[in-house]
Amino acid sequence: KAGVTQTPRYLIKTRGQQVTLSCSPISGHRSVSWYQQTPGQGLQFLFEYFSETQRNKGNFPGRFSGRQFSNSRSEMNVSTLELGDSALYLCASSLGGGEDYGYTFGSGTRLTVV
Amino acid sequence: AQRVTQPEKLLSVFKGAPVELKCNYSYSGSPELFWYVQYSRQRLQLLLRHISRESIKGFTADLNKGETSFHLKKPFAQEEDSAMYYCALSPGNYGQNFVFGPGTRLSVLP
Numbered sequence: 001k002a003g004v005t006q007t008p009r010y011l012i013k014t015r016g017q018q019v020t021l022s023c024s025p026i027s028g029h030r031s032v033s034w035y036q037q038t039p040g041q042g043l044q045f046l047f048e049y050f051s052e053t054q055r056n057k058g059n060f061p062g063r064f065s066g067r068q069f070s071n072s073r074s075e076m077n078v079s080t081l082e083l084g085d086s087a088l089y090l091c092a093s094s095l096g097g098g099e100d101y102g103y104t105f106g107s108g109t110r111l112t113v114v
Numbered sequence: 115a116q117r118v119t120q121p122e123k124l125l126s127v128f129k130g131a132p133v134e135l136k137c138n139y140s141y142s143g144s145p146e147l148f149w150y151v152q153y154s155r156q157r158l159q160l161l162l163r164h165i166s167r168e169s170i171k172g173f174t175a176d177l178n179k180g181e182t183s184f185h186l187k188k189p190f191a192q193e194e195d196s197a198m199y200y201c202a203l204s205p206g207n208y209g210q211n212f213v214f215g216p217g218t219r220l221s222v223l224p
Contacts, residue, residue, distance in 0.1 A: 003157075033211065033212075035212075035214075042214055042215070042216045042217065043200065043212075043214035043217075044214075045211045045212060045213065048211050058211065090158065103160055103212075104159075105158040105159065106157065107157055
């Protein structure tokens with residue numbers, strides 16, 4: 001079966017712009033989580049969506065937002081980009097049930113803000 | 115606050131030697147602990163989780179609640195074990211909101 005697909009793989013944006021990243025989960029997975037990975041801060045949790053609802057949220061400013069569609073695909077949006085937003089953004093999907101920890105990661109989108 | 119620490123950024127061992135990757139955590143409740151691995155040019159993937167008490171690729175990890183540790187061990191390291199290893203904590207709720215440690219790069223020398 002197809003894995004978690006993230007698009008685009010690479011992005012270069014200018015400070016102040018906004019960006020939208022996309023994540024298609026494994027078929028049947030209803031939970032999608034987003035992480036930011038940087039050399040300085042490591043992997044940090046952004047938010048999780050389950051059945052089109054945000055179920056958990058990390059400690060990121062409101063410039064970071066997301067949504068999930070009825071087919072479980074998720075998008076993440078960052079507005080008013082800052083240089084510090086340059087990072088690898090990882091998406092992970094799972095079935096999302098209480099006993100499920102089958103967490104599958106995508107390859108990530110590398111965002112560079114100049 | 116939830117926190118995961120991995121004291122070693124880089125760990126080098128010779129092939130056939132035992133390896134232990136350290137992980138300590140701080141959390142007031144009863145977390146679920148995991149180890150994730152990222153091989154060169156591959157995606158981050160789940161290695162093992164403490165609730166399963168399983169051994170994957172010869173690796174085991176025991177949750178020590180008294181010492182709040184979840185160290186990853188393998189008795190005989192192989193060159194193909196060279197990778198980045200991340201310890202992660204989940205609050206144990208229904209959500210998938212992991213707290214990751216900074217990672218340890220394991221290098222197994224021939």
